[in-house]
Amino acid sequence: MTELSAEAYAIVEGRHSDPFHYLGLHTEDGQTVVRAFLPEASKVDAIDEHGAMAELSRIHDAGLFAGALPNGSRRYRLRACFGDTVVDLDDPYRFPPVLSDLDLYLLGEGTHQRIYDKLGAHPMALDGVPGVAFVVFAPNARRVSVVGDFNFWNPRRHPMRVRGTGYWELFVPHAAAGDHYKFDIIGPQGQHLPLKADPLAFAAELRPSTASIVLDETKLPRPRPAPSGINALGAPVSIYEVHLGSWRRKGGNEWLSYRELAEQLPRYIRDLGFTHVEFLPVNEHPFDGSWGYQPTGMFAPTSRFGTPADFSALVDACHGEGLGVMLDWVPGHFPDDPHGLGHFDGTALYEHANPLQGRHLDWGTLIYNYGRTEVVNFLVSNALFWLERYAIDGLRVDAVASMLYLDYSRPAGGWIPNKHGGRENLEAIDFLRRFNTEVFARFPQATTAAEESTAWPQVSRPVEYGGLGFGYKWNMGWMHDTLNYIGKDPIHRKHHHGDILFGLHYAFSENFILPLSHDEVVHGKRSILGRMPGDDWQRFANLRAYYSFMFAHPGKKLMFMGCEFGQEREWNHDRALDWHLLEQKRHLGIQSLIRDLNELYRTLPALHELDCDPSGFEWIVTDDAAGNVFAWIRKGIDARARCLVVINFSPNVYYNYRVRVPFAGKWREVLNSDSAHYGGSNVGNVGEVKASEGPAPELNLTVPPLAAIFLVPES
Template identity: 90%
Template sequence: MTKLSAEAYAIIEGRHSDPFHYLGLHIEGDQNVVRAFLPEASNVEAVGEHGETAPLARIHDSGLFAGALPNGSKRYQLRARYGDNVVDLDDPYRFPPVLTDFDLYLLGEGTHQRLYDKLGAHPMTLDGVEGVAFVVLAPNARRVSVVGDFNFWNARRHPMRVRGVGYWELFIPHARVGDHYKFDIVGPQGQHLALKSDPMAFAAEVRPSTASIVLDETRIPHPRPAPSGINALGSPMSIYEVHLGSWRRKSHNEWLTYRELAEQLPRYARDLGFTHIEFLPVNEHPFDGSWGYQPTGLYAPTSRFGTPEDFSALVDACHREGLGVMLDWVPGHFPDDPHGLGHFDGTALYEHANPLQGRHLDWGTLIYNYGRTEVVNFLVSNALFWLERYAIDGLRVDAVASMLYLDYSRPAGGWIPNKHGGRENLEAIDFLRRFNTEVFARFPEATTAAEESTAWPQVSRPVEFGGLGFGYKWNMGWMHDTLNYISKEPIHRKFHHGDILFGLHYAFSENFILPLSHDEVVHGKRSILGRMPGDDWQRFANLRAYYSFMFGHPGKKLMFMGCEFAQEREWSHDRSLDWHLLDQKNHAGIQSLIRDLNRLYQALPALHELDCDPSGFEWIVTDDANGNVFAWIRKGNDARARCLVVVNFSPNVYYNYHVRVPFAGKWREVLNSDSAHYGGSNVGNVGEVHTLDGLVPELNLTIPPLAAIFLVPEN
């Protein structure tokens, strides 16, 4: 055998960083020379474009072959013998680049809005040959190989070439949809990393397996669109928040599939009058107990419940029922599982290297480096991907406060100030503004919502006016204050009267969603019903009054699954909701109330048109702390679109309770949470009440105990 070059040994030993420089077709003198690395092959021939053949000499026992193409041919195949089998192969190292120069320009600039069309694994036909193009970012790697079902998971067979600022690519002929794959990476110090899943994978194995799966996601049927205007500020918006793995389960505690959920969940949510379904994160994640909030595959719907095509069918079923679909989206942190993004190319590529910036103490997860162009491009493209490929109608961004503050949940001295010495994460702020700007520019009918637990200003105000640009913000203060109030015994509520009033001081400073979310029914907080004081009758009456108060209050609504029928136990991700409770009258009554509240909320413009506008609200009774009574008027755009809401958080019945109203005449009682239909005592106003004679119109009301009543003027 001839004496080999250092390049040849780099190929043999699987450490060559530019295999195209050595393998494939090269002009040497007056000959076209082909070199191929085919371990286990006993002999190899080059087959020219007209079928002529020429043997390639084995120049190393490891499987390195070289020889001249016949008759100056420039296109060729390889014919290799493996034992008794002879196989014709297309050489990956004869194909042109996958990424164009324009792609590389946009990638380097960080403005490639369709990253998902280029990075990852894409079935394609290149130079007349079908195969799969693989592209991955690993700028600090010495060598990257793609390994999978198509090459016996042998990293020496398919080393990739690096282009631009660290994008490794390779087209593998005859790789196909369904193949499992990962990336084998050698870090900058020569360290061999654990096999990495594809950050851009569109599908993945069911945990605990972690391989990525080749998918032609462009062939996934596109869901039909949701109704137009479903996310508008003036539209009713009542969101049913769902964890897909525990909403309902089959026998033996098995998950429902996406297809089975599509048959049941949208119809159920629509029957109860919800306008949207929000899924806890559906991105691929290794740990069930993270509920999806520690994702490793941001571009892949979790394989727990089926395929990406199945997930698309679930979205389509929601849209068919007239429901919008929102996803919980987690750009705030990611887990440090060895197959994931952490230390991806042997360096802190996606995260900050310094743990004072790059690791969350509360969750043990890693924090994205929002100052890195490639990372921001990766995240923004991911947001656009879900809206485009799966017709998602909105993204709720998790843990925004943890992104905005460098000292979030950190002790003194345990964080790094920004360049001005402050605690604000300037790069994260820029990222959130860019994210919202690009989402609304590309998908003006979509929306975004921030889970932001501090008083950060203008979260849901336009970027051009200094805001973060979100469509909505979760009102965490309202949730905290009102749950604190309702958990008190009625006799003590007069000392907490301000918990109800305070929220209206800032209710219109943002476009708010009122959330009763999954976080409020776990970790010892008890279920919402579990927080209600008193005997069994009072607990359910309190809950009915509280839910009615929520639907009468300004702001869009969100309710976690199970709350709609008064789940007694805390939520657990590894079991079904307690659907058997609906056999009991009190629980069925709560469900009926939610159905009627949702329908009333949608039917009355006064309850939704000005949800986020101070002109849509007017206090009527604020000073009856001893009686635990509140009353207000909700207003719509039309002068006669008015609704009086009266809530009594005491167990007393109040007769002859005078409440002023804007119009004289008959007012209809359109909902009473004390109705026997919901499990109440049936105290009320027999359907209608007339204003008293006088200069100022007043109603003489009977106010039921631990209940709310809604009245509208008769047109």
């Protein structure tokens, strides 16, 4: 068998690793020869740019044709007969490469910040011919073919060429936006892998289908920008966390679409006074019960609620209401579904090969290999993609602790130490620093937030000073301690007084967000209201006091949907929130309180300007454990920007309760969580109190039961 016939058989059998070496146009023995593989074609002609036609001979019954072009032409089209149908088509093997030499250099170096402009599927015109350029990274594959609607899902029709360090590419003429596609891969041992979805697909089918969909991004509308400075440390940041599939539903428990959400959700959030919305992961994912935290399509908004253009419209509507938009982003792990990233080219390409490094025991998911330049480039580019293409204003990074520690949730002997023998994941640390550096360099108005549940130092400090570079860190310790405190019967709270005080020992060590997130209202933890002790009156009073405490405490705020009106049951991703509860005054009162707390937080500089600065806080009462009372002053930049907060976590009313303040004169009671408007008993200070004169002014207060009062000095 000659070398030529060996190549011919490789093409026919769908295992040729360099189809351009054989197919397309070649000069041989002084002639311009064309070879084409068109299964099911009975006759094929080549037509040059002048219209001259040459019949190609069938050299294999499977549909392999070859022949010489007249006049030595370099441009041609094919005319093929399929039964009685005659089709003119362009040969994909006559077109130039898709990736430039600079692209290949940057991709190989791992510094290509915009791989989403090159990898994936991109509608374009080459040599004046419309089609789609497909590019995928699979360095260990023997052969990669793109299959889809445009070739009857036949892997022999469009084998790709490999370039650089393993980037397979092919321009498919007349493929178009809307086409479904996947990659057919033969691994390094000759194994035929399950069809793989495109890691950089910009759209995907609705589960349980798993094909990628070609999207023309040039036609994707770009959302308007959010208000300037919305993420600043001195700005009010109050985040409403949302799972899009269960906020509201319609009809027979059906999802709202992105467009329907755009009509309702931003207006609702703005009415309640929140400044931001945070979506649980919107990346395409196969399993509803993962809530998006096990994504398979990192570049594709989930098709559950509509198209990428529909998602863009939702972001635009949020910005139109003045809201910042944050996304939950999951670079810590991914599922092992056969069509996904796992064992992508027949090897552990995106993940670690060793399961002691490459698999999460808790979640059964795979861990990215942060030591591989292409993987880090993939993740960093994905972060930049959401900020650029969809004008996202911030990324909350999920499960950062699981990335930082090699022994995270692993038994002794079940993990591999770093090169120094330690438990720190040095490669993940470098990745997170690069991610934050590039995000803030490219998008200085954006922000990032880490869900980091340990005492890892300097999470939200600049990389140049040894930090991880995040804009904010979730304060998980504050959340655990304070929920533990508020869940106790008031008679026992004096023994847990430190749960409230302790958070202020480290409150300014990071730029903190105080989270009451989805994780706190699932898996048997009960709703936030469900944690409150006592009879119904006490439960709701406790909740109002706790929410007031949260908004008065230093740090930005985050609240999961449903908490704002006192959802009774745990969150269920398969059901809408219990909106009917708002027909009851006590739930409506909780919602009204959240609206007013947000208004106060936004409009009083003392409550937000120095959220992350110790000069913005001063304890006034810390030692009244027996009374369950705390008091402090929040400070703004201006000398008169002050707010006194007094919180009573007991069911007793305290009369003539003396509290020192920085200024004499009138102090207005600007919010009282015991107001009848919120469902309280209306105990308070009738709107204002006058502080005594002298060097140590004091207020003589009436402190309502299970309530907080906010007072500001008259200007």
